[in-house]
Amino acid sequence: MIEAGPGAGAGSGTELRVPFVRAHGEPYECGRQHGAQLGESLRDFIGDGLTRLARLLPEPVSIESLRPVLAAHRSEIEAQTPRLAEEIRGLAAGAGLSEDEALLLQVRREIMGYTRIPTTGDCTTYARSGGAPPVLAQTVDLNGDLDDRIGVVHIAPSGSPRHTLVLSFGGLLGYLGVNSDGLAVGLNLVLGGEWRPGLPPYLAIRHLLDSAGGVDEAVEILRGLKLASSRTLVLCDGAKTAWVEILGDELRIAEAGTTTHTNHFLHPDFVPDDELNVFARNFSRLRLDTCRGALAQLPPGAGVEDHFGLLSKAPIRVEGNGDIRRERTVAAVVLRPDLGELHLRPGDPARSRTRSFRLRGPDPHHPTTEVTA
Numbered sequence: 001m002i003e004a005g006p007g008a009g010a011g012s013g014t015e016l017r018v019p020f021v022r023a024h025g026e027p028y029e030c031g032r033q034h035g036a037q038l039g040e041s042l043r044d045f046i047g048d049g050l051t052r053l054a055r056l057l058p059e060p061v062s063i064e065s066l067r068p069v070l071a072a073h074r075s076e077i078e079a080q081t082p083r084l085a086e087e088i089r090g091l092a093a094g095a096g097l098s099e100d101e102a103l104l105l106q107v108r109r110e111i112m113g114y115t116r117i118p119t120t121g122d123c124t125t126y127a128r129s130g131g132a133p134p135v136l137a138q139t140v141d142l143n144g145d146l147d148d149r150i151g152v153v154h155i156a157p158s159g160s161p162r163h164t165l166v167l168s169f170g171g172l173l174g175y176l177g178v179n180s181d182g183l184a185v186g187l188n189l190v191l192g193g194e195w196r197p198g199l200p201p202y203l204a205i206r207h208l209l210d211s212a213g214g215v216d217e218a219v220e221i222l223r224g225l226k227l228a229s230s231r232t233l234v235l236c237d238g239a240k241t242a243w244v245e246i247l248g249d250e251l252r253i254a255e256a257g258t259t260t261h262t263n264h265f266l267h268p269d270f271v272p273d274d275e276l277n278v279f280a281r282n283f284s285r286l287r288l289d290t291c292r293g294a295l296a297q298l299p300p301g302a303g304v305e306d307h308f309g310l311l312s313k314a315p316i317r318v319e320g321n322g323d324i325r326r327e328r329t330v331a332a333v334v335l336r337p338d339l340g341e342l343h344l345r346p347g348d349p350a351r352s353r354t355r356s357f358r359l360r361g362p363d364p365h366h367p368t369t370e371v372t373a
Contacts, residue, residue, distance in 0.1 A: 016147060016346045018355055021168075024156040031087035031173070034153060035094025035102070038171065042095045042105065045149060045170045051108050052144045055324050063100050066111065070100050072197035073107050073228065080199045080225060081207050083157075087173055095171070105171035107200050110228045114191045114275065121318030121327045122189040122263045122280075124287045124311070125234045127241035130257035132300030134338050136184040136236040137307045138176070139349070140331040141318050146170065147330035147347045152357050157210065164209040165342045165357050167333055174206025176333060177342060180359045181213035184337040188232040188261050191275040193248040198228035201246070205233065215242050219253060222246070232261050238338050245270055260295065262288040287315050304343045304354065307334045312350040319348070 021037045023030035035042065045051050053061055078085040092102035104111070121141035128135050149170035156163045166177035178184045185205045199207075204225055212218035214237040222233070222244060233244045241259040245252045245267050252267035263284040265274045276284065294310045311317060311332040320328030332349035335342055340359030345352040 016150065016352070018344065018346050019151040020357065021151055021153045022156070023153055024158075026158050027083040027086035028090035028093075030155055030157065031090025031092075031102075032094035033090075034087075034171075034173075035091040035097070037094075038151065039095040041149070042091075042097060042171045046097060046101050046104070051104060051170060052324070053108065053111060056112060056144055061111070063098070063104070066104065067100060069111070069197065070103050070107070073110070073200070074103055076198045076226065076228070077103075077106075077200075077203065081203060083210075084173060084203055084207060091171060091173070102171065106173060106203055107228070108170075109202070110195060110200055113195055114229075121283070121287070121329065123187065124260075124262050124291050124316045125186045125188050125232075126258070126260040126291055126295055127184070127186070127234050127236035128258045128295070128300070129236055129239060129241050132257075134182070134184070134236050134238050134241075134336070135302075135307060136178075136186050136234060136241070136335040136337065137311060138186045138188075138234070138333055139311050139316060139318070139329045140167070140176075140333065141327045142169070142330050143325055143327050145324050145330075150331055150344075150346045152342065152344065152355075154357070154359070155206075155210070160210075162210065162213070163359055164206070165340070165359055166206060166209065167331070167342065167344065172202050174202050174204075174209065176205060176335075177209050178335045178337050178340060178359070179209045179212075180340050182237050182337045182340075183209065183212055183214055183218060184236045184335040185209060185218070186234040186236075186333075186335070188234070188263055190230050190232050190245060190247075190263055190265055190270075192230045192265065192270065192273040195229040198226045200228050201231040201233070208233075208235075214238075215240055215255070219244060219251075222251060232265075234259055234261055236335070236337055247273060258295065260288060260291050262291070264288075283315070290315055304334050304336070304341075304356075308332060308343075308345055308349060308354060312345075317348070317350055 125138035151168045164179040242255040
């Protein structure tokens with residue numbers, strides 16, 4: 001395992017380390033390597049109130065009580081993305097977890113579901129392409145104090161020239177990332193519809209990065225998936241950007257040279273179904289307007305640190321209040337799909353230094369990964 005070096009995190013003066021995992025080979029082997037390299041951390045996370053669900057949910061849960069819903073999700077994952085189902089089994093074996101525990105790491109956000117209580121954030125995302133070097137940048141706003149579970153994973157599957165770099169939290173096989181074909185995928189939480197057994201959006205993002213070479217191909221793949229929960233995905237390649245709002249079995253798509261999104265539905269067809277409470281919606285609109293204004297002032301050739309400057313200022317950067325149940329910014333990411341780069345500031349981006357990861361090599365079909373701490 002390679003780790004990027006320490007930096008300030010969490011707004012508490014502590015230092016965060018970012019594990020870097022290389023997972024190469026067949027799906028089971030990729031998962032096994034991931035689990036073996038992070039096994040102690042993943043077992044600790046499971047043992048911490050069952051991935052901290054004990055402190056986030058109103059009622060106690062156990063693996064035993066979750067087995068029916070885990071089985072329902074497993075059936076969907078196996079049917080829609082069998083290679084990822086094998087990778088989850090390998091993750092369990094490598095980390096010394098049960099298969100149910102490894103699956104829980106992938107679906108814990110769906111287990112939490114959604115409520116209408118006021119929230120303080122949940123990601124601000126933007127992308128630019130076309131006449132400028134393509135870039136996708138976003139904050140990652142989560143509850144559960146998950147900045148101590150951040151990792152970056154390089155996946156190089158056997159038999160495929162396409163490699164991916166993904167940001168991960170506590171054993172997730174995907175969250176957001178970039179692939180060697182020049183596609184970047186980010187996301188926002190949006191609330192609506194019925195959350196159900198299906199493919200978790202985090203795994204859907206990994207599937208897109210494994211399978212798609214650009215925005216158009218990613219959209220076509222998404223049309224054939226049954227997702228477990230509502231989300232917005234933001235897509236970026238060298239030609240264009242798009243957001244895709246997902247509500248049940250319906251998609252709404254907007255393509256542009258510049259895309260911005262926060263946590264409320266933008267498409268008029270979905271606005272009536274938005275379950276975000278009024279306080280969170282107002283804050284989401286504030287972050288969206290602020291992001292659009294700041295992005296308009298950022299020149300097309302702005303560098304990575306310029307983008308982190310935008311992401312590090314309130315209200316886009318959401319500071320915590322000490323309540324583990326409330327969302328706060330636990331990371332900020334800048335993706336350069338044309339260069340195969342993932343740049344990360346873990347923890348509070350206003351107090352953390354940048355770690356950089358790049359897919360590159362002499363043979364574009366077999367890239368290595370460079371890490372700059």
